[in-house]
Amino acid sequence: MNQYETVFILTPVLSDEQTKETVAKFTKLLADNGAEVVNEEAWGxxxxxxxxxxxxxxFYYLVEFKAEPNVIKKLETAFRRDEKVIRFQTVKLEKHAIEYAEKRRNKTGKKEEA
Structure with a gap:
């Protein structure tokens, strides 16, 4: 299993509920295909x-997940088919990027607790 990070931009005319439903649809697609969602961040x-x-x-959104390479094709096909998605990019994380992402998550997690 590889670790990936995908950032996608949703159209700004969506309500908060529509945005949440759209994001939930993509995370469910990942889970249904055996991927493990590591982190989700709404950048606003x-x-x-x-x-x-x-x-x-x-509306920018980031999802970090662990998955098999064939899941990426299914995810990106779903992004292309959804008219709410303006742009998307999926990147495979190498070991240094994974370490950096963990540090970033821990740093933002501490800010939210304070």
Missing amino acids: MKKMAYAIQKKSTG
Whole structure:
């Protein structure tokens, strides 16, 4: 099993509930295909560097997960089919990136507890 990180941008016209449903759909797809979700982060609404589909803002979301390589194709097909997704990128994490991600998670976890 490899560890991956995917960031996707959802259209800004969605309500909070629609956003949560869309994110839940993708995490469920991962779980149904045997992936283990390690971390999820909602980065919130952000201004994009350039307009995509005539939209200048988008709701950013990050999901870290462990999965077999064939799951990535299914996930990215689901992203392409969903009109709510503006952009996405999935990256395989190597050992140094995994260590960095763990440090980042621990650092943000401590801020939330304080």
